[in-house]
Structure formats: structure tokens, C-alpha cells
Amino acid sequence: MKTNKVSEAVIRRLPRYYRYLVQLAQQGDERISSSELSAIMGLNASQIRQDFNCFGGFGQQGYGYHVKSLLREIAAILTLDHTHPAIIVGAGNIGQALMYFEGFEKQGFDFRALFDVNPELVGKRIRGREIFHVDRLESYIRDNEIEIGVIAARRSAAQALADRMVSAGIKGIWNFAPLDVQSSVPVENVHLSDSLFVLAFKLSNMEAGEEQ
Amino acid sequence: MKTNKVSEAVIRRLPRYYRYLVQLAQQGDERISSSELSAIMGLNASQIRQDFNCFGGFGQQGYGYHVKSLLREIAAILTLDHTHPAIIVGAGNIGQALMYFEGFEKQGFDFRALFDVNPELVGKRIRGREIFHVDRLESYIRDNEIEIGVIAARRSAAQALADRMVSAGIKGIWNFAPLDVQSSVPVENVHLSDSLFVLAFKLSNMEAGEEQ
Numbered sequence: 397m398k399t400n401k402v403s404e405a406v407i408r409r410l411p412r413y414y415r416y417l418v419q420l421a422q423q424g425d426e427r428i429s430s431s432e433l434s435a436i437m438g439l440n441a442s443q444i445r446q447d448f449n450c451f452g453g454f455g456q457q458g459y460g461y462h463v464k465s466l467l468r469e470i471a472a473i474l475t476l477d478h479t480h481p482a483i484i485v486g487a488g489n490i491g492q493a494l495m496y497f498e499g500f501e502k503q504g505f506d507f508r509a510l511f512d513v514n515p516e517l518v519g520k521r522i523r524g525r526e527i528f529h530v531d532r533l534e535s536y537i538r539d540n541e542i543e544i545g546v547i548a549a550r551r552s553a554a555q556a557l558a559d560r561m562v563s564a565g566i567k568g569i570w571n572f573a574p575l576d577v578q579s580s581v582p583v584e585n586v587h588l589s590d591s592l593f594v595l596a597f598k599l600s601n602m603e604a605g606e607e608q
Numbered sequence: 609m610k611t612n613k614v615s616e617a618v619i620r621r622l623p624r625y626y627r628y629l630v631q632l633a634q635q636g637d638e639r640i641s642s643s644e645l646s647a648i649m650g651l652n653a654s655q656i657r658q659d660f661n662c663f664g665g666f667g668q669q670g671y672g673y674h675v676k677s678l679l680r681e682i683a684a685i686l687t688l689d690h691t692h693p694a695i696i697v698g699a700g701n702i703g704q705a706l707m708y709f710e711g712f713e714k715q716g717f718d719f720r721a722l723f724d725v726n727p728e729l730v731g732k733r734i735r736g737r738e739i740f741h742v743d744r745l746e747s748y749i750r751d752n753e754i755e756i757g758v759i760a761a762r763r764s765a766a767q768a769l770a771d772r773m774v775s776a777g778i779k780g781i782w783n784f785a786p787l788d789v790q791s792s793v794p795v796e797n798v799h800l801s802d803s804l805f806v807l808a809f810k811l812s813n814m815e816a817g818e819e820q
Contacts, residue, residue, distance in 0.1 A: 407809055411802035419787070474805045475812040489708045493701035497800065499786060505804060543811060544804075568811035570804055574711060575631070582810035584803040588709065590623035591796040592717060592756075592782055593686045597619055598794035599755060599780035600687040 402450045409447055410474055412437065417467040429460035476503045481540060482570075485557050486548035487512040487520075487527045490572050494546060495522045505544070509536060533557075534564035547571040558583070614662045621659055622686055624649065629679040641672035688715045693752060694782075697769050698760035699724040699732075699739045702784050706758060707734045717756070721748060745769075746776035759783040770795070 416436055420428060434441040448454050454469055455461050471477055484491045487510040494500075495507055510527040512518060518529045528536060536542065545561040547554050547569060554573035561569065562581055569583045576585045628648055632640060646653040660666050666681050667673050683689055696703045699722040706712075707719055722734060723742045730741045740748060748754065757773040759766050759781060766785035773781065774793055781795045788797045 402813075407806055408802075410809065411799070411805040414805065415799065415802075473809065475808045476805065480808055489701070489705035493705040494800075496701045500801065500804070503801070503805075505808075544807065568807045570807055582807055582814060584807045586800070586803055587623070587627065588798070589712065589715070590620075590627075591798055592712070593623040593626065593688065593715075594619055595756065595780045595782055595794055595796045596687045596692055596717075597622065597685065601614075602794060 406447050406450055409439070410470060413447075414467070414470050414474060414476075417463060417470060420463045421467055425463050427460050427462050430455060433461065479504045479506050480544055481542045482507050482544035482546060483509050483511065483533075483536065483542050484546040484548055485511045485530065485533065485561075486546075486550075486572075487514070487517045487522065488548065491546070491548035492522050494548060494572075495525065507546070508540060508542070511536075530557075533560055537561060537564040537566055541565075543567045545569050547573050547577065549573055551575050618659050618662055621651070622682060625659075626679070626682050626686060626688075629675060629682060632675045633679055637675050639672050639674050642667060645673065691716045691718050692756055693754045694719050694756035694758060695721050695723065695745075695748065695754050696758040696760055697723045697742065697745065697773075698758075698762075698784075699726070699729045699734065700760065703758070703760035704734050706760060706784075707737065719758070720752060720754070723748075742769075745772055749773060749776035749778055753777075755779045757781050759785050759789065761785055763787050 416433070430441040430444050434444055437444065445453070445455070451469070451473055454466050468477075482505055484494055484507055491510055491512075495510070500507070507525060509525055510517075510522060511530040511533050512527055513530050517527050520527050537545070543566070545558075545566040545568075547557050549557055551573050554571060554575060555577050558569050558571070558577040558579050562579055566581060568581055569577060569579055571577050571583060571585045572588075574587065574589070577583055628645070642653040642656050646656055649656065657665070657667070663681070663685055666678050680689075694717055696706055696719055703722055703724075707722070712719070719737060721737055722729075722739045723745050724730060724739055725742050729739050732739050749757070755778070757770075757778040757780075759769050761769055763785050766783060766787060767789050770781050770783070770789040770791050774791055778793060780793050781789060781791055783789050783795060783797045784800075786799065786801070789795055
């Protein structure tokens with residue numbers, strides 16, 4: 397699939413399409429018009445058509461979209477139709493929470509092991525997956541062809557961990573440490589506090605009853 | 609401050625400005641030009657000036673921005689200069705991880721209590737904060753003038769919990785359950801999996817060595 401030229405903005409909308417389509421499919425909706433889809437997504441219909449055209453387009457004139465087919469197509473574009481072996485570095489609360497997070501496994505993300513330096517954690521299991529000492533990070537990645545490395549460690553350790561994972565052949569990094577790590581492979585830096593700050597701003601600046 | 613008309617896009621950039629300025633201040637940088645700021649933020653300089661003008665503007669022609677003053681101004685706009693009493697509903701892994709998350713407290717978010725239905729959790733303490741039975745949710749919110757309610761509960765419980773918190777006077781909702789809750793107060797729905805899916809897309813669609 398020629399998707400290298402798809403813009404960052406389109407890529408970032410794909411998971412949202414996926415989420416809404418999952419919801420429609422669960423409700424038993426069989427098809428949806430681009431105007432209905434645009435209403436629930438808060439995007440205009442021509443934007444949606446343009447987005448889908450980046451991947452060859454999925455709709456039929458006058459029919460709209462077949463929910464299950466569209467869902468399958470978008471899942472395939474997001475590569476949720478195959479397995480992504482992953483590991484988590486940092487077996488503290490965030491690492492453990494991610495192991496228990498609803499749905500990742502169903503969507504093909506297979507968190508196979510955790511790594512930590514804490515001797516009280518090493519050797520234990522979380523949801524059946526072992527916590528190894530971080531000394532074994534590189535060999536585990538190599539031996540198990542791990543694709544995704546999750547950083548759930550301290551800020552001060554994050555960049556060095558990213559570098560080590562990349563040197564061992566990791567393909568992408570999902571970083572929860574509160575600084576942006578730099579890497580030659582794709583990185584998603586998650587800043588949970590951003591949405592909390594937006595919320596704080598809104599609740600202090602929006603009058604009661606004001607439309608959002 | 610008249611900030612009601614600030615656009616959603618500007619509001620969503622504020623936490624990023626804040627993060628970068630914290631980093632600059634920690635490095636000991638005293639001032640920064642709008643072009644330097646634009647380079648590290650990946651925004652163009654006129655965008656940054658426009659954003660700041662929404663709040664009265666903070667720069668001086670030819671001088672750029674004084675890092676500490678700008679940081680203080682943006683922290684004040686984000687209302688990080690005062691305390692936001694908050695509670696967490698759901699004392700499982702996500703709720704507990706949020707209690708331990710680096711920095712929220714320093715930035716004024718005071719998670720005072722957790723709530724759960726699980727009798728094995730009720731009565732325990734996380735970081736010194738008690739887990740109450742969810743029956744006490746409304747009275748606790750009222751008696752303690754809680755501003756922010758965090759939903760770290762199951763998908764099926766999320767909307768009902770949001771409704772209960774709003775009826776008890778909560779001002780904003782930070783939702784981690786994997787569905788968008790609707791409310792008359794500001795809501796931030798966090799979808800952790802969105803960034804994971806974007807990562808999966810990128811690592812499958814970007815050639816090795818390709819510029820991101």
C-alpha cells in the first residue's frame with residue numbers, strides 16, 4: 397500500500413474513525429452516510445471523503461459506507477489485523493496499568509514481558525508475563541523480534557532506554573516518561589497531563605451552561 | 609480574563625508551550641526568541657505570536673520572551689497557580705497509576721480520595737489517600753468541593769458515574785474509560801490507544817531511515 401505520503405493529520409484521525417466505527421458496529425448499524433459519519437465525528441463530510449481517498453476511497457456514491465467493511469479496511473490500514481509483539485520497560489504503576497488496559501491485546505498488541513531494575517519486582521509476573529531485569533532488554537528484543545518498546549520509566553532514564561531499544565532493533569517507541577525522547581524510529585510521546593491542563597483551563601474559563 | 613473566545617486549537621497548544629518552557633527554565637535559559645521557540649515547538653513564529661496575542665501578548669519587539677515570566681503567565685492561564693481538588697473513581701491499575709503519576713501534585717492537582725465498589729479495595733489507602741465505597745461519591749464531592757472527577761472505571765459504568773458526579777457539583781471530568789462520556793461540564797476523554805495505533809501505522813508504513 398502506498399501510504400508514505402499520507403499526512404500526519406490524516407494518520408491521527410484514523411484511530412478516531414476506528415473507534416467510532418467499532419461503536420457503530422457494536423450498535424448493529426450496517427451502513428452510514430458520510431454526512432452521518434461527519435456529524436458524529438465533528439468533521440465535515442468532504443474532509444472524511446478526502447481522508448478515505450488517501451487510501452483509495454471506500455464509499456459508493458449514494459450508498460455511503462458499509463460499516464463492517466469500512467471498519468475492516470481501517471483496522472487493516474492501522475495494521476490491527478496482525479500481531480505486534482511489544483515489551484514494557486518500567487514495571488511500576490504505569491507499566492502495570494498498561495498490562496491490564498482493556499482491549500490492547502484484542503487489537504493485536506501483545507505485551508510479552510516487562511523490565512525493571514527493582515529487585516523486588518524482577519522475577520514476578522503481571523498478568524502471566526514475567527518481569528525481567530533491564531540488563532536483559534537488548535537480548536530479549538533480539539531473540540523475540542519485539543516491534544514496540546513501551547517506556548514507563550523515570551524521566552531521567554527514558555532517552556537512554558530508547559537508545560538501547562533502538563540499537564537492539566526495536567521498530568517503534570511508545571513513551572510515557574514526561575519528556576520527548578528522540579529516536580531514528582517512530583516515537584509517540586504521550587503527555588497525559590496535557591489533557592488535564594486543558595480541562596483545568598476550561599473549567600476555570602467556561603461559564604456554566606456555555607456550549608463547548 | 610476574557611478567554612472565552614480562545615479557540616480549541618489554541619487551548620490545546622497551551623500545555624505544549626508550558627512543557628517546553630519548563631524544560632527551558634530547567635536548562636537555565638533566560639530568554640528565547642519567537643523563532644527559537646518556533647523551532648523547538650515545530651510551529652511557525654507568527655502562529656506563536658498569534659496564540660500569545662489571544663492572552664494579551666507577552667513578548668517585546670527585538671527581545672523575544674523572558675522564559676520565567678512567560679512560564680508564569682502560561683501557568684496562570686492554565687490555572688496551574690492554584691489548587692484543583694480532584695477525586696478518582698476506580699482504584700484499579702489506572703486509578704492507582706494516576707495517583708502515583710509524576711508531577712500532577714506539584715502542578716496543583718490534589719487527588720484527595722479514590723472510590724471503588726470492590727470490598728477488597730475499599731478502606732485501603734493509596735499514597736495516603738483513602739479508597740471509599742462509591743456510594744459515598746456524591747456526598748464526598750459536595751462536602752469537599754471537589755472540582756475534577758477522574759473516571760478510571762469500566763466502560764459500562766462511565767456515563768452513569770459522570771452523571772452522578774455532575775449532579776453532585778463536579779466542574780470537569782477527566783475520563784479514561786474507553787468511550788466518550790457526554791456531559792454538561794467540560795470533559796476530556798483520553799484515548800490512550802489512539803497514539804498506539806498511530807505508532808503501529810507508522811512503523812509498518814515508514815521505510816527505514818525515512819524522515820518523520
